[in-house]
Amino acid sequence: MASPNDLQFQEFEEAAELLSADPGASTLSMSVSNTTTAAAAAGGGGGGGGEDVKLDLSEDEEGQEESSELLGGQKATGGFWTFEYYQSFFNVDTVQVLDRVKGSVMPLPGRNFIKHHLRSNPDLYGPFWICVTLVFSVAISGNLSTFLSEMGNPSYHYRPQFHRVTIAAVVIFTYAWLVPIGLWGFLTWRQGAERQIGGYSFLETVCVYGYSLFIYIPTSVLWIIPFEWLRWTLILIAMVISGSVLVLTFWPVVRDDTKVMAVATVASIVVLHTLLAVVCKLYFFQTAVHVPTPAPTAPPIQMTLATQSH
């Protein structure tokens, strides 16, 4: 893309040099442009002349980037009934997806996920397949943890509990798609008529939420380890990482709003995210409640009675 621009720019320079070499041949209008370009070229303003040329050209990348940011990064080609429209949402390479996943796991302060990693190219591949993987990892890990916790129980017969996949799918897909719709609608309503660059498009919101769920996949696998304190610690770590990705992304947008609304919005984002993690843990990773057999409990009761009688 750079070489055609350079060629055109150079042609203009050559033409300007030709005109300046033969001033008699130029008309008044030509001499005006001639002097400006000559001055720009003389002043080492290859960039200056280039700027004039670049603003006129409609197919340079800078112009496209600016307009796409104003439009919120939606570069949909064709109507929604064509296949190419949906193909534009899958315009990512392996390296880009891995980079976005890495960015969701390691949030750095000051690095807005949308601005830094998405860069006006939101995709649907990441959110969709991360949600599918999370559904199966939660269901399978939950089944494994139930099996491990009941292993010593002779009356336990292993069950695959396959209906949990359906429940997990409903919960996770609802969260990953309805909450971004609500949040995007709410932010757009609060933005009002001012379409500043701060507003995110719907796709970018869905993308951020999808990638922020990635940290729960290794967390759900580690939840198999049957220690309660470890599970709650893991929830805390995952929430901090994932929540900070979301907060760092949405804080610059709500910062301009009133203090109350800004804090309320960010707090509700974090609360909903926490709720998802806690609900998943409590439903899929239930610790077994053993009904105590009568013999061991009888002596402790007698002992307490004996101590009370003192």
Added chain:
Amino acid sequence: MAAAEEASRPFAGLSDVSISEDIPVEGDISVPVGSSRRDDEFSTLDEPVKETILRDLRAVGNKFIHVLYPKRSSALLRDWDLWGPLLLCVTLALLLQGGAADSDDQGGPQFAEVFVIIWFGSIIITLNSKLLGGTISFFQSLCVLGYCIMPLTVAMAVCRIVLVGGSGTVSFAVRLVVVTASFGWSTFASTAFLADSQPPNRKALVVYPVFLFYFVIGWMILTFSPSQ
């Protein structure tokens, strides 16, 4: 006829020229004998029914052999058919029955769930591959994904035989090894067929859903527990 009229106007001056009667200007409506002889080579209407069924069975069996020894051949892609995937899907769903599923809903997948997972999973993976810019056609991809379930179906049959002998730790270890090997074989076979049609910088993006698909099917096979 209009052409004949237009052609006759430039020759208006030759109206006294007569056309002899023995030049055939009428067409023959009856079907010439020669073309029916050509039709017999492609017409399969008169062959015995056994021949018709055997032809399809031979095509399906040929593709099974291609899956058993996967190499980068286009035979599976060229003449796709969905008989094999349907056969494998029904066999796998039937073999997954009779477990702890029927008594309560805490059990394994129902027949319809297996069907839905296999067919909707294949459709979603195919759509994913096409959206990422793959050049394979929709039904060719369904055909490949369906045929590559064969190692997992064989593993399911082996697991059921092993479970007849008992369901202790040893049988679990044997089943784990068998299912893992067949899962790897399925993934390897399907990527061998699908690899060429993907754009080079997105291969991993297309292979990962296939891996997940066969992993879930392998999980369903491994966790099959017979009813007491």
